[in-house]
Amino acid sequence: MRLVDHVIAGGTAGLSQGRRGAVMDPNNGCQQAEVVLGASDALERAVAAAKAAQPAWAATNPQRRARVMFAFKHLIETNMDDLALMLSQEHGKVIADAKGDIQRGLEVVEFVCGVPHLQKGEYTQGAGPGIDVFSMRQPIGIGAGITPFNFPAMIPLWMGAVALAVGNAFILKPSERNPSVPNRIAELWSEAGLPDGVFQVVHGDKEMVDAILDHPAIGAVSFVGSSDIANYVYQRGAAAGKRVQAMGGAKNHGIVMPDADLDQVVNDLCGAAFGSAGERCMALPVVVPVGEETAERLREKLVPAIHALKVGISTDPEAQYGPVVTAQHKASIERWIQTAVDEGSELVIDGRGYLLQGHEQGYFMGPTLLDHVRPDMSSYHNEIFGPVLQIVRACDFEEALALPSQHQYGNGVAIFTRNGHAAREFANRVHVGMVGINVPIPVPVAYHSFGGWKRSGYGDTDQYGLDGIRFWTRAKKVTARWPDGGSDGSNAFVIPTLG
Secondary structure, three states: OEEEOOEEOOEEOOOOOOOEEEEEEOOOOEEEEEEEOOOHHHHHHHHHHHHHHHHHHHHOOHHHHHHHHHHHHHHHHHOHHHHHHHHHHHHOOOHHHHHHHHHHHHHHHHHHOOHHHHOOOOEEEEEEOOEEEEEEEEEOOEEEEEOOOOOOOHHHHHHHHHHHHOOOEEEEEOOOOOOHHHHHHHHHHHHOOOOOOOEEEOOOOHHHHHHHHHOOOOOEEEEEOOHHHHHHHHHHHHHOOOEEEEEOOOOOEEEEOOOOOHHHHHHHHHHHHHHHHHOOOOOOOEEEEEOHHHHHHHHHHHHHHHHOOOEOOOOOOOOOEOOOOOHHHHHHHHHHHHHHHHOOOEEEEOOOOOOOOOOOOOOOOOOEEEEOOOOOOHHHHOOOOOOEEEEOOEOOHHHHHHHHHHOOEEOEEEEEOOOHHHHHHHHHHOOOOEEEEOOOOOOOOOOOOEOOEEOOEEOOOOEOHHHHHHHOEEEEEEEEEOOOOOOOOOOOOOOOOOO
């Protein structure tokens, strides 16, 4: 049985004793590997290696750090096909989605290739008589990333690339469900010229997470996962004196105005709600048609489009999406569907009981459509995280605006309309962190930043972009005066009065 071990100080750690977890192939339900479930002993070794390597890496001038970023970018591009296949075999998403996962992470690597510019500070000459003031952005030291199963390449790249580019050492704790791609990313960082100990991977579960949050040498932690865990990570990490950003769950809405292009809306919904089996925090699991006529027209077009979706194994080039990640998660999605029915939703299309010929033990689910969902239902209030689309009907624009604004999550939202005023008003007033206007999955490009509001995001900064640079660095401010006097003390430094 293949063993996935930690990557510490440039090599596998050899700490394979103790607990292990099963790594499954969701396409067939078979175990394909074991992963080491480490704890404080493995983390101590990683921290020791990071402490030894980080000062020299931070002292490396930003142009040379950028050269490592460029080399790593080239290696990711060269190995794209192999990485995508490895990812799909452990996650279950189809190859096209797997490549998209990698590509969106790669775009952040491209962004930080500009680190010589991004890490510049500010300078004011003559802030007072003979006084200059300047600032510099210095690395935190050792940072850690705790990443989820649904994007095993993108999110480690989002976090790691920015943290490394500005001079930190970075310790990654990926999901134990699909650990192989993170290990391969570590190998590619090494091939790109990153010194041993600067990027490391430690595997584990809650025991490892707690060890990271409690370790005094780790100065910053970035997390993506469910909201309950995000809140836990934020509270425990902050209590330990760390800088923490913790991104949580979502229940993104798509508002469909009466003037929307419904053919385009249906096409967008099929991709946004069911792509990657709905296992993404920027999925669009709730559609809100405005007005009964809009709702009926939308439903009439949605039903045949959803029936036409093809579910298949992750390597099937014709499949729109593949299996969900585990048997346990499949059972959870099925329970939420039943809960929605019990609460009074209309089950228009039932995706439960889906069997793929030749892969009957795989974790496949057909697409599900629920109509007449109400805001008081727990199935609406909570994140299902599967191939399930819920229709919540709104009487008018104000009711549609209120639904995402009042929801516990505030990650993403979209409005579909031809009316510029309605779109502008919605974008300005909606209480959600990322907004799409005729864009179903409004993930910002790499030189902006990603982050939600309310229970979708804990902490003061977003992922990547300039917020990422700020998160992984500290600003040091210097006020300087160079006196020209002699040794009589007449020019001894005192607190200046600027003016």
